Amino acid sequence: MPSPDSFILERDAVMCHYTEYVADYCEPFYCKDKDLDEFFSKDAFLYDTELLGKTYAWIDTANPTQIVAMVTLANDSVKAKFIAGSARNRLQRSVANAKRGMNYPAVLIGRLGVSAEFRGKGLNIGSQILDFIKGWFCTSDNKTGCRFIVVDAYNNEKTLSFYEKNGFKPLYKTEQEERDFLGLSPNETLNTRFMFFDLKLA
Ligand SMILES: CC(C)(COP(=O)(O)OP(=O)(O)OC[C@H]1O[C@@H](n2cnc3c(N)ncnc32)[C@H](O)[C@@H]1OP(=O)(O)O)[C@@H](O)C(=O)NCCC(=O)NCCS
16 A cells, blocks of 8 residues: 555544554554564563553554554663763753752653554654654653653664654763673674653753
8 A cells, every 4th residue: 555645643543552452453563673573463462461561553544454653661760870970961961950860750662663654754653653752741641750751772873863853862972881881792782772852851
């Protein structure tokens, strides 16, 4: 099916909790990333029942068996006291002095995938999902305090630029800084970069 010229999630899709019932009803989700496709086809349900991560799907209203995108979210926290000085300063830049150095409440984007039919086509679906999450955790009826959105972003140019374009910053300015923090040996690969978005600035 040809992809549309524009796709507004709020207008053209319905968001729902992704359950096995939804998965059975829809075509298999395919975002061209093997690990993510596998996660959404199997592991997402175990995360859900174990209360380790909740997955949401956006379904195309014009084609109700087509999942447009999925995201898995979990509560998290950023423990400032365990972060090296320069990275800690970057994180806390806009936090009130009196509240610096604490464990900051955060929401973790555990997984995010946009269907291959819709991604990278200028439809901005990934960005719309990030905007939705920013709004969701900033509303006055938010049940708990949540200061940051955090993600372990795939360490490749496209994914990193996607998050940067959406206002996320790498916690560690350089790969070496992050490698040092994680204690990686020179022959180990840095597969992900830790990035954050300060919801106070949303
Ligand atoms: C990363 C991903 C969620 C972005 O979704 P999207 O709907 O294509 O993103 P948007 O249209 O909002 O933003 C596009 C930007 O993302 C970046 N990008 C990431 N992957 C891209 C791709 N395959 N093709 C083109 N741009 C891509 C580019 O910087 C692009 O900016 P530009 O349009 O100014 O060139 C999607 O490509 C995807 O599902 N990728 C596979 C899984 C993945 O990497 N998930 C993130 C795990 S942390």
